[in-house]
Amino acid sequence: MPSIVVVYHSGYGHTQRMAQAVADGAGASLLAIDAEGNLPAGGWEQLKAADAIIFGSPTYMGSVSWQFKKFADASSKPWFAQEWKDKIAAGFTNSAGMNGDKHQVLTTLFTLAMQHGMIWVSQGLMPSNTRGAKRDDVNYLVSYSGAIAQSPSDAGADAMAAGDLETARLFGERVAQVAARFQRA
Secondary structure, three states: OOOEEEEEOOOOOHHHHHHHHHHHHHOOEEEEOOOOOOOOOOHHHHHHHOOEEEEEEEOEOOEOOHHHHHHHHHOHHHHHOOOOOOOEEEEEEEEOOOOOOHHHHHHHHHHHHHHOOOEEOOOOOOOOOOOOOOOOOOOOOOOOOOEEEEOOOOOOHHHOOHHHHHHHHHHHHHHHHHHHHHHHO
16 A cells, blocks of 8 residues: 655645545545644655655635745755655645636646656546536536635535535545556556
8 A cells, every 4th residue: 555645735624624535535644734834743754755745735816825835845855855756746726716726726736746756646537517517526627637626715614515525535546546556566
């Protein structure tokens, strides 16, 4: 079984709930970036030991949160030592808008992974984009590059769409399956 870590920042609990769904699917451990943009003690070592790292950030003003950006900038030390090279990588995000420029966040996470020489895993799910599709269907928001979710700005994390959370769980499963294939190689 590959070692997988979901490293994420969550400002209001929505991204944390999504991170939990991803972790449930992947059999991964959670590593929260705190309100000051720091990892807990032993966090960098946990990432170094992982076979796969799944990045998560809310979409704020079309980008990652400043706390996630601080973490990303601090990852220059593992980058210099090439500690994450050839690890499996993936990413997810959540915002209040149906679009909200979430793809820009996934591109930022992808670029971070590419800077580290990591191997990116796509969503791998067909879209729910027919006339009969419902909001709680899997991949209703239709993303291919990573998992995305939408949460109304006036609702708590408990009001997240079941389909978005299931999409996140299935995404975690896919990352685990790909990581296991690379582990056997």
